[in-house]
Amino acid sequence: MSSVVIPMPKIHETAIIHPNAVLGKNVEIGPYAVIDEEVVIGDNCKIGAHAVIHKYTTVGKNCKFFPGCSIGADPQDLKFEDEKTSTVIGDGCVFRECTTVNRATGEGNKTIIGNNILMMAYTHVAHNCIVGNNVIMSNVATLAGHVIVEDRAVIGGLSAVHQFCKIGRNAMIGGMARVAQDVPPFMIVAGDPAFVSGLNSVGLARAGMAQEIRSQLKKAFRILYRSGLPLQEAVATMEQELDSSEPVEHLMRFLRNVERGIIRTRRD
Template structure:
């Protein structure tokens, strides 16, 4: 039996025939769920929510509820979840707001542990890991392969770069550049995520270039403008395979809105 008899599914909801729904779960009228997704018991999925294929939702999660924003007035904003994500117990993912892009997004292949909160208008990429109780305020952006430690929390409008790693119980009020590891309160940078880069196939030459770029930003005494210029100069001198990582770091610095943890 794919749909437990105690589950309440609105007739307007669109579920693939292979979706499984556990006991006492509730699915609202504006929900779409793709093939092979498994909804555990006591899960509530509401709002204008679209969920892709092959996801697993554990018990007691609240998905697609109205944003925790006093300005929200019932606008038909959305939540979009990609494919092959694992969402553990008691996670809360809210829909977006009309004051931003109007949609909260979670990409593909993410591992979201218990009590993770994605507030309105957050944009989370692919292959991320959120440990227990990692919390994002509204409008936060998280790049691919980023790791958020347990009980870490992020101020609204912050950006976490791709491959960054945020330590346990860290509170962030500024942006985290790609590849950087940081922790503490106040947060401080502690090098680059070397082990993670090795696991993802980065070569020694690429890691060396990233480490040097980190030193330009954090260890050279350069101002932010000088560091960006130095990174651009590096792009012309390193091997072609190292250029994309340096461009990623420089463009992140150019587009930071709250300044970086430095």
């Protein structure tokens, strides 16, 4: 009868692992890394030297944490009173050197990171953020508290996003941008203060979006940013003039629910 081989974690002798931390199969933990209490690490994760996974953090499978990461630390929030909150990370994420992610404020709340995220060196995600799937944050990009980032957004290096802002799906934020209002889906944003410079046409094509839908989104851009209409009237015009599709409906739904206003163009 053949024996079953179960892959065991590969832990450096200098790493510190809390007794109640749960490690999946084939986990690698490098020199001087720290895994705190009530942490769950999924299968095939790699945690680099001096990285710290703080308490109440759950990590999915196949994630990589490069040296110096701090994941799930207490929020930088004066309202925080050591209540039990958590950080939840999906599968296939990469956190480069010295990335920081803070757990949430408010009993039972979560900071949530989706699947297949790339956070480059020195990026920061603050408390209560929700980051969707396939998001890229370039070096030193920063999200303040309660920011929502939808799927496939790209946030350029040294950019900063104000608390409570929403970044729409497939949006691209240029480097060193200062984002203080919501960024509608599918748009390109740049500058300080940030402005919308156009539709993210290249990104949409790379994402496999059909030409017909891209054409409708270009028309939506013209209605939103070139017609001079107030936001709600622009949305009403889109409802009348655009062919229905999931991306178009998503854009209109996003615009109906903005709370901080939307980033405008320079000519506005």
